[in-house]
Amino acid sequence: MPDSTPAAPHTGDTPLLQTIGLTKRYGSFLANEAIDIDIWPQQIHALLGENGAGKSTLVKTIYGLIQPSEGEMRWQGEKMVLSGPSEARGRGIGMVFQHFSLFDNLTVAENVALGLDGRESFKDMSARLEEVSRLYGLPLDPKREVWQLSVGERQRIEIVRALMQNPKFLILDEPTAVLTPQEADQLFTVLDRLKAEGRAILYISHKLEEVKRLCDTATILRGGRKVSTCNPKAETAASLARMMVGGEIKQVKAAANRQTTVPRLVVNDLNLEPDDPHGVRLQHISFELRGGEILGIAGVAGNGQDELFAALSGERPAQDPGTIVIDGQAAGHLSITQRRKLGAAFVPEERLGHGTAPRMRLSENALLTGHAASGMVQHGFVNTAATLKTVDRATEAFDVRKAKRDPEAASLSGGNLQKFIVGREILRSPGVLVVSQPTWGVDAGAAAVIRQALLDLAASGAAVLVTSQDLDELAEITDRIAVMFHGHLSAPMLTGEASREKLGLLMGGSTLDQKDVAHAVGA
Amino acid sequence: MGLIEAIILAVLAASTPLLLAATGELVTERSGVLNLGVEGMMIVGAACGFGGAWLSGSIIIGALCGIAAGVLMSLIFALMTLGLAVNQVATGLALTILGIGLSGLIGARFVGEKISPAPRLAIPGLTDIPMIGRILFGEDAFVYLSLALVIGVWFFLYKTRPGLILRAAGDNHASAHALGYPVLRIRLYAVMFGGACAGLAGAYLPLAYTPFFIPGMTAGRGWIALALVVFASWLPGRLVIGAYLFGAVTILQLHAQGWGVGVPSQLMSALPYLATVIVLVLISRARTGGSTAPAALGTVFVPDR
Secondary structure (H helix, E strand, C coil), X not given: CCCCCCCCCCCCCCCCEEEEEEEEEECCEEEEEEEEEEECCCCEEEEECCCCCCHHHHHHHHCCCCCCCEEEEEECCEEECCCCHHHHHHHCEEEECXXXXXXXCCEHHHHHHHCCCCCCCHHHHHHHHHHHHHHCCCCXXXXXXXXXXXXXXXXXXXXXXXXXXXXXXXXXXXXXXXXXXXXXXXXXXXXHHHHHCCCEEEEECCCHHHHHHHCCEEEEEECCEEEEEECHHHCCHHHHHHHHHCCCCCCCCCCCCCCCCCEEEEEEEEEXXXXXXXXXXXXEEEEEEECCCEEEEECCCCCCHHHHHHHHHCCCCCCCHHHEEECCEEXXXXXXXXXXXXCEEEECCCCECXXXXXXXXXXXXXXXXXXXXXXXXXXXXXCHHHHHHHHHHHHHHHCCCCCCCCCEHHHCCHHHHHHHHHHHHHCCCCCEEEEECCCCCCCHHHHHHHHHHHHHHHHCCCEEEEECCCHHHXXXXXXXXXXXXXXXXXXXXEHHXXXXXXXXXXXXCCCCCHHHHHHHHCC | CCHHHHHHHHHHHHHHHHHHHHHHHHHHHHCCCCCCCHHHHHHHHHHHHHHHHHHHCCHHHHHHHHHHHHHHHHHHXXXXXXHCCCCHHHHHHHHHHHHHHHHHHHHHHHCCCCCCCCCECCCXXXXXXXXXXXXXXXXXXHHHHHHHHHHHHHHHHHXXXXXXXXXXXXXXXXXXXHCCCCHHHHHHHHHHHHHHHHHHHHHHHHXXXXXXXXXXXXXXXXXXXXXXXXXXXXXXXXXXXXXHHHHHHXXXXXXXXXXXXXXCHHHHHHHHHHHHHHHHHHXXXXXXXXXXXXXXXXXXXXXXX
């Protein structure tokens, strides 16, 4: 297959790591087919592809977690067979996992110790941990338990753990998916520094602008095969996306003349104590969301977004009914089912375990949120035909790809399950939709479908509240943006006036001058 | 010997098998495996322990037989749950039923036989100190062993690297696997340790507590040990408190019945269980943030390769 643009020049004549015809077969399914990649020192190499393109399988093979069915790997020119990750680590290969490989109930230091080979004492290791984290500007408190930490801090643990092995080659699987712009910038500084130190980096990301900015070479996978190796700096985001998808990606389009109507979701001075001592207390949260409008809530994870979602959905009812008003009805004290009956719908952040019951079928998961108001229950009996019909409608409207008509939720890929969950709620034609991280870890194609659906729902007169850490996403679909910090919500500002810098400052806890926000309040 | 001294001695004796079995189960559960077959492993340990001691005339050989029997039982469990990825709850329940039947078969020829029980420590001078002498320096070896075991387990879990890896496997087996740790092998060792402890706890009953074997002599102690692990929120130190509390209520209610307290004896007999339930409820109510249970407890792990 021809390369579209020549890759960046590299130093030396032997790649640090070379895969030759690497193939991984699961039964008759080819997860990776004859993949050749050359990794050079002092380069950041991007690995691009949609969900299911085979990126994870490839990096797991390189990290020794999966044995290839065919083909070989060469490390500094010599054939390399890995029996497991510890051997890979021994050679100098480090990995930062997408779904962090951390242990919630263990401390930071213990988590780091588990990623090392235990040749130094715990005390020496802790000292080195503090040194490495200071050296790279990745502050960590070794004694805290992981469950208390934010997503950004958790990722820091993973990165520091990998760096402590002093790797020659570092693999990062979607490291910026959950970071604020500032956190991401910090990460890029660290990566540039690692590159300057002569290390090689393999970088998996869905964010193409980021890849263009950071990476020297890009390998693009599609359907388990390598389709191209190119220089991302010489490509456009659109041309990279085309190679990933093998066709054009639909542009998300807002309806031209969207009208905002009456307030459909009003929050008045909502205060809520957290139910665990490490949660965030919601303080004086007030906003008004009209029909036809999409309000975005930005903020670093762990600043009260989860608590706000729980308060809005009724998972944690408020004391005072008047604090939350849905379509003119005081709803603060109502349960989640009663709120659904008022026409509200909710899509939580976590797809498996919160949005769906993983081991239940899609039809049963449709029933779980649809039982209140969708005719799925008649005289106390489940109308199986109606639940299956919901699955079929969501499948068709949102292009949910699955192996059977009604599989278990856990068997779907992240993007397809998210399309199903969003579809399940939108098909109920809600008047108010509260959705948290709608496209987290979802590939570009699925993300476009979901964002378009949110825009269409707003265009039909519904009020939509979107919580997201992806500022590009918020900029693309929202009308106004507010920022959550330490349980406080900033005054919403018009999306057109919300620069990344301004949002970044608010996300970091600074307050803007009154004049910056004053004219946006009445919007 | 005063009454209080006698009561304390009886409490220690009644608590020791609970502490032994619960310590083993704690390690098993910390690795992420829920073995509900403690009662079954204990009762087989009791039968084999008594058989070994009666045939050989040695308490030590008896204890070793009990341990071996517990390990063999736990290997059946490991084969099913780790090797074949069968549901742990169902397998554990089946193991208990199997153990009760098997112990009846093994122990049939020993019923009615008698051995001389494990000797108690006697250090001239120390053991003769009034009140505390007998309590501190006059127990059988198992009592000291059980306390040493708890300290050893605490040290292992919190101060050694293998202990850290074991806790990691119980917290998140997918992460442990991703880092290259052999989750199933770690769990196999943990299950075997649990079996050894349960076997020894069972053997304690006919070797030290009552010097003869009767079928069903564990009388639900395996289940109490399981509850104690939860009661202790998987912390070895609290296990000691829990075991001795349960033992104390068991013995005190017997004495209370003897004194003729005007409460139906059935209610008195239920007291230890009631106390355990109440404390369990209180502890789980007071729990805040972070899960105290090993997060992967009871889940089946099949590594993909």
